[in-house]
Amino acid sequence: MRIIFSKALVKRENMENDIYNIAKIAYEYASNSPAESIELIKIYVTTKTGERKIAFFINTNKNDIFFLLYRSRDKAIADFKRQLMCYLGILKFSLRSNWFYIFEFDHDF
Numbered sequence: 307m308r309i310i311f312s313k314a315l316v317k318r319e320n321m322e323n324d325i326y327n328i329a330k331i332a333y334e335y336a337s338n339s340p341a342e343s344i345e346l347i348k349i350y351v352t353t354k355t356g357e358r359k360i361a362f363f364i365n366t367n368k369n370d371i372f373f374l375l376y377r378s379r380d381k382a383i384a385d386f387k388r389q390l391m392c393y394l395g396i397l398k399f400s401l402r403s404n405w406f407y408i409f410e411f412d413h414d415f
């Protein structure tokens with residue numbers, strides 16, 4: 307299983323110090339998820355800096371998880387659909403440009 311982070315989104319979300327912990331959280335969640343095919347997942351976690359929400363896509367056909375958002379839980383996203391489309395564009399560009407981090411885990415979901 308691979309957890310893929312766009313370097314541009316990591317920088318935009320200011321999460322360089324938390325990336326490994328987020329990869330572990332995504333992996334643990336996906337390992338227990340009944341997700342089929344592709345699914346958008348939003349989860350809430352508590353970190354040293356407070357409550358956060360994480361959004362990512364799971365593609366069970368390829369065993370990939372794509373990171374999208376990492377925000378303070380109380381920070382509202384005014385237009386989630388618009389923000390999601392913007393971040394998907396950044397993710398797509400990062401993947402095509404080979405500008406991303408990959409964390410790999412041995413267990414499949």
